[in-house]
Amino acid sequence: MSKGLPKRSEDYSLWYNELVKRADLAENSAVRGCMVIKPYGYSIWEKMQAELDRMFKETGHTNAYFPLFIPKSFLSKEASHVEGFAKECAVVTHYRLKNAEDGSGVIVDPDAKLEEELIVRPTSETVIWSTYKNWIQSYRDLPLLVNQWANVVRWEMRTRLFLRTAEFLWQEGHTAHATKEEAMEETIQMMNIYAQFAEDFMALPVVKGKKSENERFAGADETFCIEALMQDGKALQAGTSHFLGQNFAKAFDVKFASKEGGLEYVWGTSWGVSTRLMGALIMAHSDDNGLVLPPKLAPIQVVIVPIYRGEAELEAISAKANEIMASLRKAGVSVKYDNRDTYKPGWKFAEYELKGVPLRIGIGPRDLENGTIELARRDTLTKETFDLNSQPIEEKILGLLSEIQASIYNKAFKFRQEKTTEVNSWEEFKSVLNNKAGFVSAHWDGTSETEERIKELTKATIRCIPLDRKEEEGVCILTGKPSSGRVLFAKAY
Amino acid sequence: MSKGLPKRSEDYSLWYNELVKRADLAENSAVRGCMVIKPYGYSIWEKMQAELDRMFKETGHTNAYFPLFIPKSFLSKEASHVEGFAKECAVVTHYRLKNAEDGSGVIVDPDAKLEEELIVRPTSETVIWSTYKNWIQSYRDLPLLVNQWANVVRWEMRTRLFLRTAEFLWQEGHTAHATKEEAMEETIQMMNIYAQFAEDFMALPVVKGKKSENERFAGADETFCIEALMQDGKALQAGTSHFLGQNFAKAFDVKFASKEGGLEYVWGTSWGVSTRLMGALIMAHSDDNGLVLPPKLAPIQVVIVPIYRGEAELEAISAKANEIMASLRKAGVSVKYDNRDTYKPGWKFAEYELKGVPLRIGIGPRDLENGTIELARRDTLTKETFDLNSQPIEEKILGLLSEIQASIYNKAFKFRQEKTTEVNSWEEFKSVLNNKAGFVSAHWDGTSETEERIKELTKATIRCIPLDRKEEEGVCILTGKPSSGRVLFAKAY
Numbered sequence: 001m002s003k004g005l006p007k008r009s010e011d012y013s014l015w016y017n018e019l020v021k022r023a024d025l026a027e028n029s030a031v032r033g034c035m036v037i038k039p040y041g042y043s044i045w046e047k048m049q050a051e052l053d054r055m056f057k058e059t060g061h062t063n064a065y066f067p068l069f070i071p072k073s074f075l076s077k078e079a080s081h082v083e084g085f086a087k088e089c090a091v092v093t094h095y096r097l098k099n100a101e102d103g104s105g106v107i108v109d110p111d112a113k114l115e116e117e118l119i120v121r122p123t124s125e126t127v128i129w130s131t132y133k134n135w136i137q138s139y140r141d142l143p144l145l146v147n148q149w150a151n152v153v154r155w156e157m158r159t160r161l162f163l164r165t166a167e168f169l170w171q172e173g174h175t176a177h178a179t180k181e182e183a184m185e186e187t188i189q190m191m192n193i194y195a196q197f198a199e200d201f202m203a204l205p206v207v208k209g210k211k212s213e214n215e216r217f218a219g220a221d222e223t224f225c226i227e228a229l230m231q232d233g234k235a236l237q238a239g240t241s242h243f244l245g246q247n248f249a250k251a252f253d254v255k256f257a258s259k260e261g262g263l264e265y266v267w268g269t270s271w272g273v274s275t276r277l278m279g280a281l282i283m284a285h286s287d288d289n290g291l292v293l294p295p296k297l298a299p300i301q302v303v304i305v306p307i308y309r310g311e312a313e314l315e316a317i318s319a320k321a322n323e324i325m326a327s328l329r330k331a332g333v334s335v336k337y338d339n340r341d342t343y344k345p346g347w348k349f350a351e352y353e354l355k356g357v358p359l360r361i362g363i364g365p366r367d368l369e370n371g372t373i374e375l376a377r378r379d380t381l382t383k384e385t386f387d388l389n390s391q392p393i394e395e396k397i398l399g400l401l402s403e404i405q406a407s408i409y410n411k412a413f414k415f416r417q418e419k420t421t422e423v424n425s426w427e428e429f430k431s432v433l434n435n436k437a438g439f440v441s442a443h444w445d446g447t448s449e450t451e452e453r454i455k456e457l458t459k460a461t462i463r464c465i466p467l468d469r470k471e472e473e474g475v476c477i478l479t480g481k482p483s484s485g486r487v488l489f490a491k492a493y
Numbered sequence: 494m495s496k497g498l499p500k501r502s503e504d505y506s507l508w509y510n511e512l513v514k515r516a517d518l519a520e521n522s523a524v525r526g527c528m529v530i531k532p533y534g535y536s537i538w539e540k541m542q543a544e545l546d547r548m549f550k551e552t553g554h555t556n557a558y559f560p561l562f563i564p565k566s567f568l569s570k571e572a573s574h575v576e577g578f579a580k581e582c583a584v585v586t587h588y589r590l591k592n593a594e595d596g597s598g599v600i601v602d603p604d605a606k607l608e609e610e611l612i613v614r615p616t617s618e619t620v621i622w623s624t625y626k627n628w629i630q631s632y633r634d635l636p637l638l639v640n641q642w643a644n645v646v647r648w649e650m651r652t653r654l655f656l657r658t659a660e661f662l663w664q665e666g667h668t669a670h671a672t673k674e675e676a677m678e679e680t681i682q683m684m685n686i687y688a689q690f691a692e693d694f695m696a697l698p699v700v701k702g703k704k705s706e707n708e709r710f711a712g713a714d715e716t717f718c719i720e721a722l723m724q725d726g727k728a729l730q731a732g733t734s735h736f737l738g739q740n741f742a743k744a745f746d747v748k749f750a751s752k753e754g755g756l757e758y759v760w761g762t763s764w765g766v767s768t769r770l771m772g773a774l775i776m777a778h779s780d781d782n783g784l785v786l787p788p789k790l791a792p793i794q795v796v797i798v799p800i801y802r803g804e805a806e807l808e809a810i811s812a813k814a815n816e817i818m819a820s821l822r823k824a825g826v827s828v829k830y831d832n833r834d835t836y837k838p839g840w841k842f843a844e845y846e847l848k849g850v851p852l853r854i855g856i857g858p859r860d861l862e863n864g865t866i867e868l869a870r871r872d873t874l875t876k877e878t879f880d881l882n883s884q885p886i887e888e889k890i891l892g893l894l895s896e897i898q899a900s901i902y903n904k905a906f907k908f909r910q911e912k913t914t915e916v917n918s919w920e921e922f923k924s925v926l927n928n929k930a931g932f933v934s935a936h937w938d939g940t941s942e943t944e945e946r947i948k949e950l951t952k953a954t955i956r957c958i959p960l961d962r963k964e965e966e967g968v969c970i971l972t973g974k975p976s977s978g979r980v981l982f983a984k985a986y
Contacts, residue, residue: 029559029560029620029624030564030567030620030623030624031560031562031563031564031611031620034561034562035560036557036558036559036560036624037557039555039556039639042555042556042557042558043556045558046556062532062535062536063532063535063536063539064529064530064531064532064535065529065538066522066529067522067524067527067529067660068644068646068660069524069660070524071523071524072590072599072601073598074523075590075599076598076599086589086591086592086599087591088588088589089588089589089590090611091585091587091588091589091590091601092583092585092586093584093585093586094584094586095581095584095648096579096581096582096648097565097568097579097580097582097584097612098579098580099579105566105569106565106569106575106579108565108584108610117601118583120585127524130523131520131522131523131529134520146532150644151561151643151644155589167562342633
C-alpha cells in the first residue's frame, strides 16, 4: 500500500524483506550475510535489551565480557559442540596486511600467520568455561550467574535480514551451579523469563517446550525453547535455554570443593535470545501498510501531525501540540511532534503507519475551535475524535496504549489458536501442513529416525514437546508405533 | 597492603596489573592480548556507557550497528587509513572447519577459502561510509548523527589490561554534514562532551587540545583529544574526535544535492572512547589499598558491614541496617548490606577498600545503644561517628558522596598542576622528563621531523596543542627555530 509495499497475501517473503528495508529497520551490507541495523531498527532492539537486561539483573545475573576469538582447540574440546558449529565458522588465520611487492595493492602478509587459528565466536561456551575453571574452586563461588551482550558469527549460506544473518547480536547467559537440580531450575527460569518478555513486551504468544534430541543445542543435555507462530503459518524459535549437564565442566575440567568436602564437576546452563526477535516482532504483527509495534517496544509511541495552511495556523496548532506533548511526556509517554514543512500530512500519515507508531494525533484548525483532536490507532487503522475536555489527555492516551498492547497480543493469540490443529493420521498431517499450515499437534514415536523422515517428507520439524501437554495414549502419525503424548510440528524459520 | 597489593612507589606497573586482577575488574584470557572483563569491572563500564549514551542522545545522536567485518578492498580505499591500520589487522580467510582425514582433529577446510579476505574491524569508517553512500542523497538527509557501541580488534604486540588490548570495547560516532563548518562544530562538540564526562563523572581533569600531524588519526584532517595525567606522571589519551574533511566521502563517493542545486562531497567526523577509560579511571585515583572510585561511577556507593557476635546481635543490627538501606535507596543511593557470616568484618573492610566502594557504614552493638553509625571514607581513609538523630541519614550520605566526588577531582587536579612544568631549554626539558615527569609545556618549531627526533631522544611525544594556549613568541627547545606557542609533551601510555 503506502510506498508500494508488497501485499502479504501475494508474496509474504518479499513483503517482509521490503518492510524491513523501507521502515528503516535494517539492510544488507557490502559484507555477505552481514546486516546493517539502521537507527530506527536499533532503537527497537535497545528497548528489548533494556527490558531483558532488567529481568536478568532482577534474577541475580550480572554482565561481563569475554573474547571475540576462540582458539580452534577450545572448540574441539566438547565433541558434539564442535560437530554442531564447525561447518559455519569464520576463521582468523593472519594478523597483518602489507603492500604487495608488485604494487597491486594491499595483501595478507604471509609472514604473519597465527600459530593457532582463531574462530570468531559462534557462541561462547568454550571460552567461558575455560575462564570459569579459574573462577570456581569452592561451593562458595557458586552459583555463578553471568550474562554477555555480544556479536556472534555463524557463516550461514542462506541469510535473511534479522532471521538468519552471518553476524548477529545477542545475549548469552552462562551459569554454573553446585547441583543438577539448581542448574535445571535456572534453565527453566530463563525459559520462563523469555516467555514473559515475549508475551508482555513483544505481545507475542509463545509455546514453552522442550526440544527433541535432533533439535537440541550442540553440547546440551536438554534444550528448552519458546516457539512463536508467524502470519504465514511458519513457526519461529524465539529463544532457547540449555541444560548443559556437566558436559562443559568435564571438557574444561571445572570442579569445585563441595560443602561436604568432595571434589565435583560443576553443572551448567546457557541461554540466549538474539536480533532474530526483531524478525519475530515484525512478522507477527505487521500488515500491508507497514509495521505494527506493540506500544511497550515502540521508540515513538505517539506522533502528533499538524494539519494547517500557513504560518498562523501552524503557530496556533503548535501551541496546543506542545501542551499535549508536555502532559504526555510527564506521564512517561514517548511522543514526537512532526512539524516539518517539507512533507504534507498525508505523506506523514503513511510514513508513521509504515514505521508502526501505535497512535497518531492529528490537529487541524477545526480541532482547535472545537477543543478536539483526532486519534488514529495503527493496529486497527481506526480513528476517533477526542474531546480534550472530556478526560485528561494523558489518561486517555495511557489507556489507549494499554488497550493496543493487549489487542495486538489477543489478535496474535487468536491467530495461533486458529492455526493450531490436532491431527491423528498421516494424510491429515500432510493436508494441514500443505493447506492451513501453522502448528500441527500430533503423536510421534519418540525416535530421531521418524522425526528425520517426517522432515524429509514434509519439511516440518518438531518445534517442541510442549511443557503443558497432556499424557495421552496414541500412535505415531508416520509409523503407527505407540506414543504417550502429542508434540508440535511446523515448518519453521 | 590489603591482600598484599604491591606498592605504587615500588612498582607502579605491577601495582596496576595486580589491582586490575584482584579487584575483579579484568584478567587476561586464553586468547593472546584479549581480556575478560569481569562482572565488577563490567558494571563500572556499564555506568560509563549509560552516561555517555545519554549525553550522545541529548545532542541528537542515535545508535546503529554495522558489520564486524570489513572487505580488504574497503580498507584500502583511503590511503592513509590503510597505512595506519594494515600492520595490526586480524584477517578472516576461511569460513569452515572439518575433520582432518588423518584423524588428527579439526582443521581449517582448505576448500572454504573466502574470495576476498575480511578484516575484523579496527574502526568502522570504511564500512560505514560505504553505507552512507546509500543513505545520503540530498541536504535533507544531513546531518546524519550516528553512534555505534561495538568491539574492535587491533593486533597489538604488547598488550596491557584495559590500556592496550587486541580486542576492546568502544563507541564510535560517525557523522556526516553538509558544510565544513558544521562538521568542525560537531568535532569540537564531541571533544567537549568527552571532557565533560571525564571531569564530571570520572573525576578526571583533562587537557583539551589538537593533535600534531604525527599523532593524527589515519584518515583525518584534524584530531582533537582529551589528555589526562596518571599518578606515575605518564599521560593517557582518554578520547579523540576527528575532523575527517571530505576524505572518506571522496574515498566512497558520497555526494549530496545541496539546497542550491549543486552536487557536493559530504563532510565527516568520527569520535570514540573505549574501555581504555577504565585504565585511566583506575590509574588516576587508586592507592596502595586498592581502587578509589568516584561515587558517580561506583556500582556500589555505600556498603554496610555489621560488627556482631551471635545471632541476636546480628538481628538487631540488621533491623537498623535495613532501615538505613531503605532510606538510602529511596534517595537513589546504591547500597549493599554484607551480612555474610563466612567472612569477618576486618576481611570485609579490606575487600571493599580493594573494590573502591566510596563509603562504608559500620554498625556494632554500641552503635545501636548510642544511635550512631561509623562512616568510613574510601578516598581519605578517614572515619567519623555519625549521630543518626543529628540529620536524616540520606542527607548526610548524599552530602558525603558529593564531597568525595569533588575531593577526588580536586586531588587529581592539584596533582596535574604540580606535574605540569614550563621549560625553556633542552637541558631543562630532559631533566624534567627524567626526574619529575608529567606534562612538559615547551616551544616546538612545528615540524614532524623535530617531533620525531624528540621522541627518539626522550620517548616523549606531543600529547596535544592545548586549545587554551596563549600566543607566545619563543624558540623550539630542540632546534632553536621560532615557535608561536607552547605544546604539551609527555611520555604516554
